[in-house]
Amino acid sequence: MSAPNPPANPTPAHSRENPEPHEEQNFPSLLLLFLCSVLIFGSALYFQRYSGTFSPLVYNEEVQGSGVAAGTATAVVDPVVMGKRLFVQNCVTCHEVTGLGKPGIYPPLAGSEWVNGNEEAIVRILIHGLGGPVVVNGATFNGAMPSFGPLGSNWKDEKIAYVLTYVRQEWGNKAPPVTAETVARIRASIVARGKAWTAEELAEYHSATK
Ligand code: HEC
Incomplete structure (x- = not known):
């Protein structure tokens, strides 16, 4: 037995190694x-x-x-700033940014005798909504104003006060602010009510100061 022959043509050691690592811009x-x-x-x-x-x-x-x-x-908190924000988010779809509403469909708030009149009426309108015929600025409307109180969006007193304070001083309207206390007082007096108001029902408040 002789030792195995070395490979006839051995690969030189240096060429069997991997190439040297080198930096590469990747x-x-x-x-x-x-x-x-x-x-x-x-x-x-x-x-x-x-x-x-x-x-x-x-x-x-x-x-x-x-x-x-x-x-x-x-x-x-500036009620007018807050009120404007609430108005833009919740009322303009019907009453328009101009407060003019849509003739024959949505009544105007600008110059409205309801908005500028006794707060007792509009606070009730916001709390429970309004339905049936209503005369605003000499035109008759017969639609449905949604409730922003317990029958609808469930706003708290402050929000109702803010938005009403805003509409009562915008577009040339000049009525005093509505406070959250007033809203709370009125709300407490009508907790049992479960439906929207009619203009007829609110007439007693409405006519009180206009
Ligand atoms: C879906 C439409 C709609 C939205 C939203 C709406 N209203 Fe009305 N609103 C009406 C309609 C319709 C009437 C009249 C209801 C009727 O004919 O009995 C009315 C009536 C009123 C009135 C009494 C009448 C007048 O023109 O002065 C006030 C005040 C009022 N809305 C305020 C508001 C405020 C404030 C908001 C937002 C917080 C609001 N409304 C959101 C439809 C809407």
Whole structure:
């Protein structure tokens, strides 16, 4: 037995090794890294700007100001500003931004004797709604005004007071503000009611101050 012969033509050691590692400019992955950084940085900026310190109070529509001190701030709420916001969100579909309504369909609030008259009537209208024929600025309407109280959107006293205060001083209307206390008092007196008002039922209040 002789020792096995070495391979006839051995591969030289250096050419059997892997190539030396060398730095390679890998453009696609560099670009990806860069984009990720930008995204993360951008998200951080976004949260910094819009998170509102993650305080739930920031989204409380009754809190004004920066929101950082929202829980403690004794922010003064401007009923007209609040009322306008509520009006734009909830009333313009029918009564229009101009307060003019739609002829024959939705009555105007601008110049309306109801809006400018005794608050006892319009507070009731907002709480339970209004149905049946009603005369506004000399024109008769016969539609259905939705309830913003227990039969509808269930607004609390403040919101009803804000929106009425707003409509009573906009478009040339000149009636005094409505307070949440007034809404609370009237609401307490009609808790048992389960349907919309008619203009006829409200006539006693309506005629009281116009
Ligand atoms: C879906 C349409 C609709 C929406 C929304 C609506 N209303 Fe009305 N509103 C009416 C109609 C219709 C009447 C008249 C009802 C009738 O014919 O008996 C009316 C009547 C009124 C009246 C008494 C009549 C007058 O023109 O002065 C007031 C005040 C009033 N709405 C205020 C508001 C306010 C404030 C809001 C928002 C919080 C609001 N309405 C939202 C349809 C609407």
